[in-house]
Amino acid sequence: MAQVGAGCLILALATCVYGIGASLYGAATGRGQWVASGRRSVYALFLLAAAAFAVLEVAFLRSQFEFAIVASHSSTTTPPLYRAAAAWSSQEGSLLLWLFLLGLWSSLALFLTRRRLRDVVPYAQAVLLGFGAFFAALLVFAANPFETAALAPSEGVGLNPLLRYPAMMIHPPMLYSGYTLFAVPFAFAVGALVVRRVDAEWITATRRFGLAAWFFLGVGIILGARWSYAELGWGGYWAWDPVENASLLPWLTGTAFIHSVMIQEKRGMLKVWNASLVLTTGILAVLGTFLVRSGILDSIHAFGASTLGVPFVTLIALMIVGSLYLVVSRRDALRTEHRVDSLLSREAAFLGNNVVLVGLAFVVFWGTFFPLISEAVTGQKAAVGPPWFDRYTVPLALVLVLLTGIGPVIAWRRATWANARRAFALPAAAGVVTLIALLALGVGASVTSLIMVTLCAFAIAVALQELWRGTAARRAMSGEPAPLALVSLVRRNRRRYGGYLVHVGVAVLFIGVAASSAFQHAQDTRLQVGQSTRVGPYDVRYVRATSGIDVRAGDVERIRFGTVLEVTMDGRHVTTLGPDRSYYPSQAILAFGPVGRYFEGEATSDVGLKAGPLRDIWTAVQPDTSRLQPLIDKGDRLLERTASRLTPRQRSILLAQILGGLVSRYAQDPPPAQFRFLASPLVSWIWAGGLLVFAGGLIALWPAADAARRRARAGYAARVARELGRA
Amino acid sequence: MDVLAPLVVIALLGLVVLLVSAPLRGGRAEAEAQRQDARLADLQAAKDAKYREIREAELDYRTGHLSEADWRLIDRQLRAEAVTILRRIDELAEPDPRPAERGPQAASGRRGG
Numbered sequence: 001m002a003q004v005g006a007g008c009l010i011l012a013l014a015t016c017v018y019g020i021g022a023s024l025y026g027a028a029t030g031r032g033q034w035v036a037s038g039r040r041s042v043y044a045l046f047l048l049a050a051a052a053f054a055v056l057e058v059a060f061l062r063s064q065f066e067f068a069i070v071a072s073h074s075s076t077t078t079p080p081l082y083r084a085a086a087a088w089s090s091q092e093g094s095l096l097l098w099l100f101l102l103g104l105w106s107s108l109a110l111f112l113t114r115r116r117l118r119d120v121v122p123y124a125q126a127v128l129l130g131f132g133a134f135f136a137a138l139l140v141f142a143a144n145p146f147e148t149a150a151l152a153p154s155e156g157v158g159l160n161p162l163l164r165y166p167a168m169m170i171h172p173p174m175l176y177s178g179y180t181l182f183a184v185p186f187a188f189a190v191g192a193l194v195v196r197r198v199d200a201e202w203i204t205a206t207r208r209f210g211l212a213a214w215f216f217l218g219v220g221i222i223l224g225a226r227w228s229y230a231e232l233g234w235g236g237y238w239a240w241d242p243v244e245n246a247s248l249l250p251w252l253t254g255t256a257f258i259h260s261v262m263i264q265e266k267r268g269m270l271k272v273w274n275a276s277l278v279l280t281t282g283i284l285a286v287l288g289t290f291l292v293r294s295g296i297l298d299s300i301h302a303f304g305a306s307t308l309g310v311p312f313v314t315l316i317a318l319m320i321v322g323s324l325y326l327v328v329s330r331r332d333a334l335r336t337e338h339r340v341d342s343l344l345s346r347e348a349a350f351l352g353n354n355v356v357l358v359g360l361a362f363v364v365f366w367g368t369f370f371p372l373i374s375e376a377v378t379g380q381k382a383a384v385g386p387p388w389f390d391r392y393t394v395p396l397a398l399v400l401v402l403l404t405g406i407g408p409v410i411a412w413r414r415a416t417w418a419n420a421r422r423a424f425a426l427p428a429a430a431g432v433v434t435l436i437a438l439l440a441l442g443v444g445a446s447v448t449s450l451i452m453v454t455l456c457a458f459a460i461a462v463a464l465q466e467l468w469r470g471t472a473a474r475r476a477m478s479g480e481p482a483p484l485a486l487v488s489l490v491r492r493n494r495r496r497y498g499g500y501l502v503h504v505g506v507a508v509l510f511i512g513v514a515a516s517s518a519f520q521h522a523q524d525t526r527l528q529v530g531q532s533t534r535v536g537p538y539d540v541r542y543v544r545a546t547s548g549i550d551v552r553a554g555d556v557e558r559i560r561f562g563t564v565l566e567v568t569m570d571g572r573h574v575t576t577l578g579p580d581r582s583y584y585p586s587q588a589i590l591a592f593g594p595v596g597r598y599f600e601g602e603a604t605s606d607v608g609l610k611a612g613p614l615r616d617i618w619t620a621v622q623p624d625t626s627r628l629q630p631l632i633d634k635g636d637r638l639l640e641r642t643a644s645r646l647t648p649r650q651r652s653i654l655l656a657q658i659l660g661g662l663v664s665r666y667a668q669d670p671p672p673a674q675f676r677f678l679a680s681p682l683v684s685w686i687w688a689g690g691l692l693v694f695a696g697g698l699i700a701l702w703p704a705a706d707a708a709r710r711r712a713r714a715g716y717a718a719r720v721a722r723e724l725g726r727a
Numbered sequence: 728m729d730v731l732a733p734l735v736v737i738a739l740l741g742l743v744v745l746l747v748s749a750p751l752r753g754g755r756a757e758a759e760a761q762r763q764d765a766r767l768a769d770l771q772a773a774k775d776a777k778y779r780e781i782r783e784a785e786l787d788y789r790t791g792h793l794s795e796a797d798w799r800l801i802d803r804q805l806r807a808e809a810v811t812i813l814r815r816i817d818e819l820a821e822p823d824p825r826p827a828e829r830g831p832q833a834a835s836g837r838r839g840g
Contacts, residue, residue, distance in 0.1 A: 003729075003732035003736070004732050004736060007732070007735070007736030007739065008736070008739065011740055015747065018747065019747075022747075032750075033750040033751050034750075034751070037747050037748065037749075037751050040746050040747045043746065044746050044747055047742075047743075047746075048739065048743065716814060717810060719813060720781075720806050720810060723778065724778055724781060724782065
């Protein structure tokens with residue numbers, strides 16, 4: 001099967017090269033059949049990448065260790081669902097996932113535009129196939145997922161335990177969907193610039209893909225944050241880590257793009273800006289892929305270093321130079337049709353929103369690449385930490401939330417006093433009431449958080465007011481009851497009201513971030529069984545230690561040391577938490593011994609979490625296993641002495657018995673353990689806000705079949721009338 | 728399996744060639760184009776006929792042979808049928824490969840690109 005997979009990749013590469021040639025030849029000669037043939041090359045790329053990906057998935061699911069990447073990223077003890085996800089935990093598998101998703105989204109985009117933009121499409125095809133050729137070439141020549149070993153090992157290394165978390169199964173496909181979907185507007189922008197067709201039509205044709213990219217990337221980012229909070233054992237959801245930042249960069253510029261295209265569609269403005277934004281977003285998407293896989297920057301999320309630096313840097317350089325050339329050489333065609341009439345207008349608010357988003361992207365970019373910049377300038381690698389990021393991103397985020405409230409309701413062209421009063425009186429009042437309520441509740445310690453929550457209340461009130469007014473107008477026109485009018489209103493204006501829901505979600509998310517950052521109680525402490533500590537308003541008592549071993553397919557998969565903690569407040573029982581830490585064996589048996597290797601491999605935290613709408617109580621434990629060392633050494637010596645006399649099966653049983661004895665000893669006579677306790681307000685609001693954002697994104701994305709049919713029907717009816725009138 | 732794998736790859740190659748070359752296979756394309764022209768001609772004729780019916784119904788109404796309510800009903804029905812025909816005509820319209828019929832922007836694009 002490996003040969004079939006490798007064959008598919010070679011065919012995919014050849015198909016891409018042919019498709020690029022056919023598309024460009026068709027564009028140059030005006031022969032549509034060559035362009036059609038090029039389009040079919042994209043469909044063929046998708047089929048071949050899908051076949052290759054299927055071969056790889058089958059190999060992982062069937063634990064075919066003759067495949068080198070299966071042996072190094074999976075094992076028979078890896079649960080089947082994680083085996084399926086292990087395919088993209090490797091560099092080779094993730095590049096194949098990229099190619100597969102690129103083929104999928106490109107095929108969809110080109111199928112939907114097969115009767116539109118006939119001059120732009122050939123060049124867009126060539127660009128998409130260019131990306132396909134790049135990734136197919138990497139897979140064929142540099143990172144072949146179908147390399148096999150002459151002698152297949154009987155067992156694989158297994159999936160990195162940190163990745164054994166449900167959200168991590170879908171986190172990479174979400175991020176990669178986002179990255180590959182951004183390739184679509186990028187390619188169409190290149191095509192539009194090449195043929196100088198820079199009206200809004202290419203934007204209309206690919207807007208949904210930009211929105212889908214934003215949606216998937218956002219889902220991936222939130223899932224990654226959730227994983228960080230629940231799995232990494234440090235208690236945070238965002239660490240300004242380079243790999244996190246790599247996904248945030250195209251998301252920020254993509255967010256700016258999906259806002260600024262509205263200005264081009266409505267007023268013919270910001271053409272240079274939009275073209276530059278979408279090209280930048282495409283470049284940042286490739287940069288994001290590169291950062292995740294390259295290991296050029298230290299990250300808790302980068303799972304392996306890569307040798308693909310030169311090809312990726314070459315591609316990124318080519319994209320930057322090509323984009324700059326296209327924008328500069330087409331500046332006459334990109335001239336704006338109108339100018340901003342007033343700073344108090346929707347155009348100005350959207351422009352401000354864009355400047356803030358791009359400013360945020362610049363700050364994130366600078367902070368992320370600072371280690372490389374400092375190394376290049378001073379010869380020493382220096383990194384900037386979260387306080388540096390917070391210093392610049394917090395003020396920008398405040399302005400962004402303010403503009404989130406202003407943008408949707410301020411008038412086009414020029415706002416009048418009457419318009420502003422009608423639009424902002426109630427939301428401003430909601431903000432002021434929130435501020436007074438917060439001060440009355442004594443939540444005034446953090447001025448930044450106070451301003452953020454006030455501005456969020458203002459933005460939420462704006463969205464709710466618009467929903468209310470829209471529903472009232474719909475009721476007046478149709479006489480429908482309020483709930484039905486609301487549904488009709490949203491169904492007929494999905495983009496607008498989906499967008500408002502996104503704004504509400506962002507505001508809710510920011511409230512969660514502000515509150516959990518400013519009012520968090522944290523405690524790092526060492527406790528013995530029976531001892532207590534205080535975390536904010538809570539008393540936490542270490543009740544007892546727990547331990548266990550998990551056996552899968554006859555082998556010990558991991559050993560666990562945990563605790564039982566009782567949380568009380570003013571003497572009342574609040575909850576019982578059971579954080580533990582799992583230890584997975586290292587593959588270096590010779591270096592550490594058959595027992596010792598369980599304490600030298602990867603370890604993961606299962607946090608103890610009591611999540612609530614107002615406060616989360618979070619804890620992680622770091623057991624002290626040093627007291628077990630004499631027993632570990634004794635177990636290793638015993639297994640060494642008996643090695644020649646026992647069968648492999650008997651050795652496994654003896655090992656399980658030794659490990660069982662070890663964990664029992666730990667639970668009976670536990671040493672003090674190191675704990676991290678957090679009591680954080682409103683963390684749940686972050687996840688709830690994320691869900692609202694994505695619900696809004698889905699509404700905006702959902703194809704409005706009714707509306708499309710209605711518009712088409714109206715168009716045909718008008719045509720009938722016109723043609724009848726001419727006759 | 729070793730023998731089967733190259734066969735599977737060759738079959739895939741054949742499939743890809745078939746898929747990609749379909750628009751270039753002249754004979755089939757020409758026949759398809761002729762069939763399409765014929766279908767288009769039929770639909771154009773049907774459209775003209777429907778337009779005629781609409782005009783006649785209006786004439787009947789203007790000359791007192793039809794009540795306003797009846798005319799509106801018939802007119803709505805006929806226009807709906809005309810819309811269906813127009814839709815089918817548009818569905819048949821394939822991308823035209825001839826450069827002469829491409830838009831002026833495309834021509835300038837070729838110069839620019």
